[in-house]
Amino acid sequence: MVEVGAHWIHGPSRGNPVFQLAAEYGLLGEKELSEENQLVETGGHVGLPSVSYASSGARVSLQLVAEMATLFYGLIDQTREFLHAAETPVPSVGEYLKKEIGQHVTGWTEDEETRKLKLAILNSFFNLECCVSGTHSMDLVALAPFGEYTVLPGLDCTFSKGYQGLTNCMVASLPEDTVVFEKPVKTIHWNGSFQEAAFPGETFPVSVECEDGDQFPVHHVIVTVPLGFLKEHLDTFFDPPLPAEKAEAIRKIGFGTNNKIFLEFEEPFWEPDCQLIQLVWDDTSPLEDAPPALQDAWFRKLIGFVVLPPFASVHVLCGFIAGLESEFMETLSDEEVLLCLTQVLRRMTGNPRLPAPKSVLRSCWHSAPYTRGSYSYVAVGSTGGDLDLLAQPLPADSAGAQLQILFAGEATHRTFYSTTHGALLSGWREADRLLSLWAPQVQQPRPRL
Structure with missing residues (x-):
């Protein structure tokens, strides 16, 4: 069972409605539900790797990785502290990080090789x-509003039988x-003013036209399609077009x-207790803007691999890759991706005879026509404010x-954008909006977070 889409419950604790529902439906284990797990403060930062490989084929000192993680995180x-500042020193998170790192580098006293490795x-x-x-x-990524994204406490966890178990439970009540x-x-x-044969004499302001020509006249429509x-x-x-x-x-x-x-x-080929494999590309530096050489070097954007829990005799690594390199990867065949990553792993581990993976599966969110990204x-x-503006219903003067x-x-939740809990809360928000229109006297079925 692999998750091609959402992977974790981020911040599984009392303030997270996805976690609360998953707990109610009995979809989580004892460890995930433990008070101890719910109280962990991660700051939204990913845990340290179990092993770190350099492209030279050598292992990178985990002590050095931890030192750089402390600096980076x-x-x-610090970038989150500009939220209420009158102005920011630079427009983006990346520029701020690079400026600060540049200052740190001047104080490094190690030999040239170590300094280059730290930058990599x-x-x-x-x-x-x-x-x-x-x-x-x-x-x-804009610096000023970056701190508005809210990180919930709790050690990120997964559904042992997949996220779909949650949506299945929710749909079962319909x-x-x-x-x-x-x-x-x-x-x-x-x-507009649309008719429906089943409701003679009634007009509807909205009509949803499908690609097959079917029309659904309705009072209201909640649009939840991805921003892409x-x-x-x-x-x-939209007809007429959305307001400017x-x-x-x-x-x-x-x-x-x-x-x-x-x-x-x-x-x-990894140790039994290995959870995260980091890949470090020698001679790369965040302080040098290298244009993406997609054809020859797309894989250098790969951050490494999460080791998925072993299932029977199945052993799976899950790699993550973002950006234009990720979109280029979608244009390649499965065979090309498999061959390329086999070479990457042989190079990184220093083992030219490392057996090739027996199969590959990947997400292609950019080329997927109904998402066009993640x-x-x-x-x-x-x-x-733009996320709030996107969330406003129409007509605006209604x-x-x-x-x-x-x-x-998710793109309509100002503090939880990019998350499943943000998506869920936004859906509840709009459902509540309609409930208050049609049945203002009805008690809300659950407290809204």
């Missing part, structure tokens, strides 16, 4: 942060045939690609029951 924490390790952490933020480069699948929507017509899809279809998906300021918010908010590459092995970030030129189009999805 300390600086990341830091470059690996930059690539990792690109995966976390779902961006090609931290230079694209009447049969409520959800229609394989029905792509072409255009949402709004501010909205960016691509902005001019055709909402369209501008959609253009400005960042939306990048973070992909997974799963490699299945006959036998593990998740959102607040890009340079945008603010948290009074009461005239609400027609409502917006939900």
